[in-house]
Amino acid sequence: MDGTLTKAVINFAKMRQRANILEGDILEVLGTLPVQERVRVEAIINEVEDEALPKMQINDGVIELCNLLDEARVPRALLTRNTSKAVAYFHENHFSSMPPFAPAVARDFGLLPKPDPAAILHICREWGVLPSETVMVGDSLQDDVISGNRAAASTILLDMDGTAEHHLMDGELKPAFIANSMHDVAQILQTEFVLRAH
Template sequence: MDGTLLKPVIDFAEMRRRVGLMPDQGDILDVINRWPEAERARAYATIAEIEEQALRDMALMPGALELCGFLDQRGIPRGLITRNVRRSVQHFHDFLGLVPFKPAITRECEFPYKPSPAALQHIASSWGVEIGQVLMVGDSVQDDVVSGNRAGAITVLLDHAARRGPESFSGERRPTHVVGSLTDLQDLLETSYTLLPPPFQKATVLTTQD
C-alpha cells in the first residue's frame, strides 16, 4: 500500500534504527524472524507502534480513488500484496470507502515476502486468469517489479519522479512500463490495453503493491 496507493508516511530508516538494525543487515522482517522470541517480540512491538501512527497519518495517493472506480466500473479485479498487517489493510479499506482489494495478502499470510512471485501467482489463480494477464504495479523495483517479472506478469513501476523509462533498468529489474502517477497508470490502461473482466481469455487485470 505505502508508496503506491498511500502516501509514504513511515520512515523506514528510523524504523530500522529503533528496532536495532543497521542499513546493511538485510531485510528487516527476515532478520527479525531469526531473533530469539523475546527480541523478536520487542521488535514487532516497535514496528506495530510505528504502523499505528501511520494509520493516523494515512493519506491516499492522488488518483487512487479514481483508478479504483475506473477498474470497478469495468469489472476488473484488483488485489493487494503488502507487508502491512490485516488491521492496517482493514483500516485502509474503511478509509478508501470503495470495494475492497481482493485478495489482500499481508505479512500475516503464509506466502513468502516479495520479491517472491508466490503471492502474485496465488492472486492470478484465485481470479482464474493466466499470470501474463495480470499487471503488477508498485513503487519498488527490487520488490514489486522483480516479483512481477519472476511471476511472468506485466510490470508497472510507479516512479513519482518520472525521470526514468524501462530502458533505465536491466534484467529482472526492468519493468514493462514506468508511470509517474496513478492518473498516468489509468491513462496507460485506457490507451494501451483492452480491459475485459474474467473469465474472458483476453482479460488484463490489475494487482497493486507496497
C-alpha cells in the same frame, strides 16, 4: 499499499534504528532472528507502522483508477508488506465508498513477502487467471517490480518522485512501463492492455 495507493509516511529510519536492523531487508532479517528477539523486533515494527496510520493519505488518481477497473469489471487486489490492520484502516478510512480490494494480501497472511512472487501467484489462483494476464503496479523496484517479474506478470513502476532514471533497471529490475502518477497508470492500462472483464 504504502507509496502506491497511499503516500509513503512510515518512518523506516526510525523503525530500523529502534529495531537495530541498520542493513538488509528488514523483514528478511526479522525472519532470521531467534524467537524472543523476533517477537521484540516485530513489536517495534508494528508500533512504528501503527504510529503512521493517522497520517495515511490516499494518492491522487487511486479512486479514478479503481472506478475505471470496476466499470470494466476487471478485478483488483492489494498486496502489501504492511499488516492486515493497516489494510483494514485503509479500507475503512480512505476507501469506504468503494468495493474493497480482493484479495488483500498483507505480510501476516502467511505467504512470503514481496519480492517473493508467492502472493501474486496466490491472487492469480483466486481469480483463476494466468500471471501473464495480470499487471503488478507498485512504487518499488526491489519489491514490486521484482515480484511481478518473477511471477511473469506485467509490471508498472510508479515513479512519482522521478528518481527511477537514477537506478539500474535491467533483468528482474526492469519494469514493462514507468508511470509518474496513478493517472498515468490508468492511461497505460487503457492504451497498452486489453481490460478484460472477469
